Structures are given as C-alpha cells and as structure tokens.
Amino acid sequence: MNKEILGFELDEIGRWSEIKIEILKKYASAYNQILINQKFIRKRIYIDAFSGAGVHFSKEKEKLVPGSATVALDAIPPFTHYHFIDLNEDKLNFLRENSLERDNVKYHSEDCNEVLLNKLLPTISFKNYERALLILDPYGLQLDWKVIEMAGKSEAIEIFLNFPIMDMNRNVFRRDNSKVSDSNIERMNRFWGDNSWKKAAFNSEETLFGIEEVKTNNQTIVNEFRKRLKEVAGFGYVPEPIPMKNKTDATVYYIFFASPKKTADKIVSDIFNKYRN
Numbered sequence: 546m547n548k549e550i551l552g553f554e555l556d557e558i559g560r561w562s563e564i565k566i567e568i569l570k571k572y573a574s575a576y577n578q579i580l581i582n583q584k585f586i587r588k589r590i591y592i593d594a595f596s597g598a599g600v601h602f603s604k605e606k607e608k609l610v611p612g613s614a615t616v617a618l619d620a621i622p623p624f625t626h627y628h629f630i631d632l633n634e635d636k637l638n639f640l641r642e643n644s645l646e647r648d649n650v651k652y653h654s655e656d657c658n659e660v661l662l663n664k665l666l667p668t669i670s671f672k673n674y675e676r677a678l679l680i681l682d683p684y685g686l687q688l689d690w691k692v693i694e695m696a697g698k699s700e701a702i703e704i705f706l707n708f709p710i711m712d713m714n715r716n717v718f719r720r721d722n723s724k725v726s727d728s729n730i731e732r733m734n735r736f737w738g739d740n741s742w743k744k745a746a747f748n749s750e751e752t753l754f755g756i757e758e759v760k761t762n763n764q765t766i767v768n769e770f771r772k773r774l775k776e777v778a779g780f781g782y783v784p785e786p787i788p789m790k791n792k793t794d795a796t797v798y799y800i801f802f803a804s805p806k807k808t809a810d811k812i813v814s815d816i817f818n819k820y821r822n
C-alpha cells in the first residue's frame with residue numbers, strides 16, 4: 546500500500562517498535578483479566594494518545610504489521626472503552642474505517658495534550674471504580690508533563706511512556722548550549738515539567754579550560770526521570786525502563802511503565818526482563 550492509495554504515508558517501523566507493540570499486547574491481556582476478576586471495577590478504559598493508523602510497515606519482515614491501536618482493539622479479554630487520539634486525521638480515519646464498528650470506541654483528531662487534560666483524564670474516577678491504561682507514544686518531545694502528572698495523581702491510571710532520549714540527545718543535550726534553539730528548550734521543559742533536566746543532563750566539572758558543563762549519560766537522565774515519576778507525579782511503582790536500540794546499538798528511546806499497583810509492577814517487570822537483552 547502506498548501514499549496514493551492510503552492518502553498518507555504509512556510509518557515504517559524497526560524491530561524496537563515491534564517489541565514495544567508486543568509488550569503492549571502481553572500487558573493488555575493481563576490487565577483486563579486481573580480487573581475482570583475484581584468485580585467492583587466498572588470500566589477498563591484504553592487510551593492511545595498518539596495512536597497512529599493501527600498498522601505499520603515492518604522493515605524487518607517487509608510486510609504490514611499491527612500497531613498499538615489494533616493490538617488493543619484485539620485484546621482478549623477486551624477493554625470496556627477505547628479512545629484513540631492522533632493529530633493526523635488521515636491516520637485516524639484509516640484506523641476508524643478498518644476497525645469493526647463498535648459504540649464503545651471514540652476517535653479524537655486533536656492535539657492529545659488538550660484532549661487528555663481537558664476532556665478525558667478528569668472524567669476517570671478512582672472512587673467510581675474506573676481504571677485506565679494510557680499509552681503515550683510520541684515520536685519525540687510532543688508530550689506535556691501535566692498529562693503524566695494528572696495520570697499519576699488520579700491513582701486510577703497506568704501509563705506506558707516512550708521516553709524519546711534520541712530527540713533529547715540530538716536537539717537539547719548539546720555540549721555547546723548556544724546551538725540549542727529556544728523552541729527545543731521549551732519542548733524539553735514541557736516534557737520534563739520544569740528545567741531541572743539540566744541538572745540530570747549536565748555536571749559542572751573542572752577541566753583544563755576551567756569549569757565546564759559536561760554531559761552525563763543516558764542512565765543518569767533516565768534515573769532522574771524515574772524519580773520524578775514517583776516523587777512528583779506520584780506513581781507508586783515505576784519499574785526500571787527498557788532501552789530500545791537500533792541496529793547500530795544506539796538507544797532510540799526508553800519504554801517506561803508507571804502504575805499505582807504493585808501487581809502491575811511485577812507483571813511488567815517480568816515482561817520487560819524478557820526483552821531487556
């Protein structure tokens with residue numbers, strides 16, 4: 546299928562994106578099964594904030610493969626409610642047209658930060674026995690920390706988050722900060738929630754040329770962000786995230802999971818550990 550037929554460019558994905566979708570597939574089943582057994586839970590909501598078209602072209606397999614939206618719609622047992630958000634109307638229409646018509650599925654072709662903060666997340670109530678799994682899978686720094694914080698504080702919402710370290714390393718964590726544009730600093734502040742990422746990404750060190758800002762490493766940055774998910778957003782459990790690497794062994798992004806539930810932490814840690822190496 547090409548652009549002329551689809552009306553949009555299908556994403557070509559690498560092995561690491563396929564692993565991300567496999568992880569979601571495994572957890573979606575476990576999530577629904579566990580919550581079904583808790584008879585008092587009234588809603589099991591799936592929200593895909595950067596949903597895409599529900600299908601991709603796999604570079605490795607050289608064929609079409611399901612995306613996160615399709616995997617969630619096919620989950621057994623299923624979720625009780627679905628929300629798909631994507632700024633790209635063509636992708637969202639493709640997803641809608643290729644999914645079975647169901648009245649428990651809603652599509653939102655808007656900026657996900659707006660939809661999540663103003664329409665969806667405030668309606669999910671822990672006290673009313675509603676629970677949600679929120680997938681935050683941007684290409685880069687398109688997410689607002691306020692979304693993560695609102696999810697954490699709700700105690701009803703679990704997240705998978707794509708932490709786009711490659712976008713950060715390329716565009717923000719430059720040794721010469723005069724080369725970093727204001728808009729990239731703004732995107733980074735918005736994603737991290739404030740400018741404390743500077744302390745995580747740089748150390749002041751004495752060098753031959755005087756005091757210099759020296760870049761730390763991915764692990765230090767990721768450790769600090771993990772701390773923020775717990776201490777600032779208020780998630781009770783955040784397993785060690787898993788790095789997703791490309792063919793040249795460079796880390797493209799990390800997958801984080803965060804939840805208020807210990808059981809969820811255990812299940813996802815086991816899944817992550819299978820893929821860690």
Ligand SMILES: C[S@@+](CC[C@H](N)C(=O)[O-])C[C@H]1O[C@@H](n2cnc3c(N)ncnc32)[C@H](O)[C@@H]1O
Pocket residue numbers: 566594595596597598599600611612613614630631632633636655656657658682683684687
């Ligand atoms: C990495 S892809 C998502 C892939 C999908 N989660 C999957 O695994 O099948 C990112 C998607 O986010 C969409 N997007 C980018 N910025 C957005 C925004 N601010 N709000 C909603 N969608 C956005 C893009 O159109 C693209 O389809």
